[in-house]
Amino acid sequence: MTGLVERIRHASEATLPGDYVRDVKTAVIEEIRAIDATATVEDTTYFNHSAIPDLVLSWADQRESRQLFLRGSYAGVIAGRDVEYLGESRPVVMALSDERADLPTALRPEQASGRRAETLVTDSSALESLSEEPVSESPLAGLVRANFLRGGKGHIDEEVAGGLVRAPEFGPEATSFVDVVRNSFNEAAATRIERSAGIMDLALGRDLSELEFDPENPTAAPIRGVLSKAEIATLIPWLLRTPSVTQEPLFWRYVGSMMTFKDLENIATDVADLDMSALIRANSARWVAGRSYIGVRPTRDAADGLAEPLVGEWSFRGGLLGLDVGAARIQLATDGRRLKGRPGSSSARWESVREVLSGSNVVGAQLRGVTKAVTVTANAGNDIRDDIERFAAGDADDYFVDEVKIQLPATEELAERVVTVSFSKAFVTAEEASLTDLVDATTDVLGFRELAEFRGAALAREAESPQ
Numbered sequence: 391m392t393g394l395v396e397r398i399r400h401a402s403e404a405t406l407p408g409d410y411v412r413d414v415k416t417a418v419i420e421e422i423r424a425i426d427a428t429a430t431v432e433d434t435t436y437f438n439h440s441a442i443p444d445l446v447l448s449w450a451d452q453r454e455s456r457q458l459f460l461r462g463s464y465a466g467v468i469a470g471r472d473v474e475y476l477g478e479s480r481p482v483v484m485a486l487s488d489e490r491a492d493l494p495t496a497l498r499p500e501q502a503s504g505r506r507a508e509t510l511v512t513d514s515s516a517l518e519s520l521s522e523e524p525v526s527e528s529p530l531a532g533l534v535r536a537n538f539l540r541g542g543k544g545h546i547d548e549e550v551a552g553g554l555v556r557a558p559e560f561g562p563e564a565t566s567f568v569d570v571v572r573n574s575f576n577e578a579a580a581t582r583i584e585r586s587a588g589i590m591d592l593a594l595g596r597d598l599s600e601l602e603f604d605p606e607n608p609t610a611a612p613i614r615g616v617l618s619k620a621e622i623a624t625l626i627p628w629l630l631r632t633p634s635v636t637q638e639p640l641f642w643r644y645v646g647s648m649m650t651f652k653d654l655e656n657i658a659t660d661v662a663d664l665d666m667s668a669l670i671r672a673n674s675a676r677w678v679a680g681r682s683y684i685g686v687r688p689t690r691d692a693a694d695g696l697a698e699p700l701v702g703e704w705s706f707r708g709g710l711l712g713l714d715v716g717a718a719r720i721q722l723a724t725d726g727r728r729l730k731g732r733p734g735s736s737s738a739r740w741e742s743v744r745e746v747l748s749g750s751n752v753v754g755a756q757l758r759g760v761t762k763a764v765t766v767t768a769n770a771g772n773d774i775r776d777d778i779e780r781f782a783a784g785d786a787d788d789y790f791v792d793e794v795k796i797q798l799p800a801t802e803e804l805a806e807r808v809v810t811v812s813f814s815k816a817f818v819t820a821e822e823a824s825l826t827d828l829v830d831a832t833t834d835v836l837g838f839r840e841l842a843e844f845r846g847a848a849l850a851r852e853a854e855s856p857q
Contacts, residue, residue: 394421394518398486411437414486415444418460418514422447424521425535428619438462440470443481447539451619456482456540463487467511473499477506480576482539485513500544500573508576510542516551529590529624530567531555533583536620541579550574585613586625589645593635601644617648623657630664639672646673651711651825652724658706666704666711674825674850676803679722681729682818682828684837685712687719701849713829713849718840720832720849722825729817737790738813738838740782746838746845747775747794753808754795759787796835798827811835826850 392400394417401413419431422445432446443457457479461467464485472483477499499509520535534554538546546554554574571583592598617625629635629645646669654661654669654677702714710729712721723729737758752775753768764781768774782789792814800806801824809820809831818831829850833841 394418394521395514398514414460418484418517419445421517421521422539425517426539426620428536429539438466441476447482449540452540456480458482458484458539461485463489464513473502473506473509473511477502477509478504480505480508480510480543482510482512482542484517485511487513508543510539511545512542512551513547515548516546519548519552520555529628530583530587532624533586533620534571536624537575537579537582541576541582542574543576544574546574581613581615582618582621585615585617586621588613589625589629592641592644593629593632595634595636598636598638598640601640614648617653619653619656622649622653623660626654626657626669627660627664630661630666630669637668639668642668642672643676645669646676651677651679651722655709655711655724655728658709658711662706664705666706670704670711670825671851674829675801677825678724678804678822679825679828680725680820680822681723682832682836683721683723683729684816684832684840685719685721687714687717701844701847704850715833715841715844715849718837720829720837722828726819736813737792740778740789740791743791743794743813743835743838744775744779746835747796750775750835751797751799752778752794753797754793754810756792756794757782757789758792759785759789761787764789794835796831798823 397417398414401410401417404410404413415433415437419433422429422431428449428451430448430450432448434443434446436442437444438460444460445458446455447458448455457476459472459476459481461470461472461483462485464487467473467483467485472481476483499507499511502509520538531554538551538554550570554570568584568587571587572580574580575583592601626645626649651673654666700716704711704713706712710721710723712719721729740757751773753773755766755774755778757764757766757778766774766778766781790813793810793812795808795810797806797808804822804824804827807820807823807827809818809823809827811818811831813836816836818828818836820828826848830848833844833847833849838845
């Protein structure tokens with residue numbers, strides 16, 4: 391594909407001014423989207439105006455938008471004193487010409503104060519270098535791209551931009567890279583990139599003991615907070631694909647503490663078929679979802695010559711997280727839009743599920759007989775198993791159980807909550823339950839027939855640390 395610089399040169403050959411403006415803006419907008427697919431680009435219909443931007447960039451997860459001004463060359467940036475007059479809005483000022491030019495020191499954003507210091511002055515060659523095929527496999531390169539327009543600052547030409555996307559993965563060079571980032575991005579963007587660099591450092595061998603919070607030295611802990619969409623989309627796939635990344639639960643709990651299960655679902659396509667087990671098991675007690683389902687396990691082609699493991703790896707298939715267990719596949723989702731039940735599944739006889747519910751605090755049940763249907767509910771969370779037993783024993787009808795509601799005790803992460811096991815639809819639902827809650831209810835109650843041998847297996851629990 392023709393690069394941005396060449397497309398701008400080609401546009402300059404247009405005979406009509408309107409064609410030139412259209413072609414330049416189209417080229418710039420497409421380049422922006424190649425660098426940051428999360429950016430929304432609005433064309434103001436103005437071009438090279440002294441005070442009105444050519445484009446306005448916005449992001450769904452960032453409140454403040456950013457104006458982008460196009461200038462014919464660096465000479466135009468200098469003559470218009472754009473940093474001085476436009477800097478209060480911390481805009482992006484982009485020279486269309488790829489001719490190298492040094493900004494006078496007095497006009498550099500880094501010499502300004504306040505919001506003017508967050509102005510980004512760049513050019514078409516720098517933007518093009520960001521969208522080229524990456525030299526580095528580091529996810530930091532992806533984060534540089536994702537944050538360049540939303541958080542870049544100072545004068546970043548092709549040389550500086552190229553150095554940023556050649557981000558090292560580990561070691562002293564990565565440390566010096568973080569220093570460059572702090573000079574090239576505003577505080578929020580620099581923090582995101584620095585945090586990811588720290589996560590990579592920990593993943594590849596740094597001492598994990600610093601992840602244990604020390605109240606006497608709280609500043610020694612790594613940067614925490616909430617991972618941005620860009621961080622999750624670039625960092626998580628890299629962590630899962632890199633063989634040398636630690637499998638220590640302590641590390642994966644740290645990563646999981648900065649995101650949610652829904653965040654993970656949003657990148658399901660990017661992590662399809664990767665082994666998610668370390669991440670899921672380390673965070674199964676904290677992350678919440680709303681639905682679990684038992685489906686049929688897809689069989690591997692016999693020509694592979696490989697035996698099917700009894701319990702597989704947690705992985706995404708078809709956009710859904712799941713685990714192969716025996717002949718079945720347990721799937722999890724945050725809500726019913728992603729995972730629907732299986733109408734027509736057979737309900738369970740009360741006499742069959744009586745034993746599997748022993749020890750559970752049953753607070754609701756729907757029973758269906760030949761001549762009548764009954765709903766039994768509890769007051770104040772009292773266990774109603776004895777009530778169901780007396781009712782079923784004192785009636786000549788043969789009752790099936792369509793669903794039961796089980797109240798779970800509070801944990802460190804979650805308050806008391808109720809999960810609903812629907813035998814008639816083959817799924818477990820909850821307004822908010824942990825992955826552990828849903829999987830345990832699926833293996834121990836819902837799957838009392840097909841998953842009987844896995845009852846109590848705690849398939850979503852945290853794995854033991856490797857010795």
